[in-house]
Amino acid sequence: MRRFMRAGVQKIIGPDHQDSTRNINNQGVALHQQGKYDEAEILHRSALGDREKALGLDHRDTLNSVNNLGATLHCQGKHDEAEIMHRRALRGREKTPSTRRDATCRNTLGETLLDLKRYSEGEAICRRALAGREKTLGPDHRDTLLSVNNLGLALRN
Structure with missing residues (x-):
């Protein structure tokens, strides 16, 4: 179902449109809040990849995705990888x-x-x-x- 929703949004507004990426990010946040961390991780990684390509590594939305992915990794017990994401987000935030x-x-x-x-x-x-x-x-x-x-x-x- 989620793939269908993502495909539907991307078909209408395009896969690189910020609303499409925001939708993917928000779905990841919702899944995280429901404790569905494996599914959330997939969407956060997707949103992060899209934002890195479209906005660059240090854009605030990209850094938001980095932090969201870090939070999900943390909840999965992947603390070493979560630390890397959180430090990356903080380094980027400190630039602006x-x-x-x-x-x-x-x-x-x-x-x-x-x-x-x-x-x-x-x-x-x-x-x-x-x-x-x-x-x-x-x-x-x-x-x-x-x-x-x-x-x-x-x-x-």
Whole structure:
């Protein structure tokens, strides 16, 4: 069914159109949220490949796909590959800073580092993610509180 939906969208607006790639990315996010990580990985890799070709390696949408793929890989237990994706996303984000996006990349990288049992490095990244989220979202935002939790996990370990 998903292949049919993708093929239908691509047939109407073209495979390289940004709406087509955005649709693939959003389907991957939805599958990730449903815990269907294998299917999500396929769509995230597809969206990432399309965005790299169409937009370049450092475009914000490409970096969004890199981070999404990293999150899915993390949930699959593929922590080494997830770390590579998260570091790539963060390096790209730091070229054109956006504190909110940087904090999201740091938060996902921090989670991965904690799962890799690299607690000191994870703690440092989690602290930076928390500072960025407190600055842009405020202390009571759910994403800020997620960063508080991640820092707590780092400190506990």
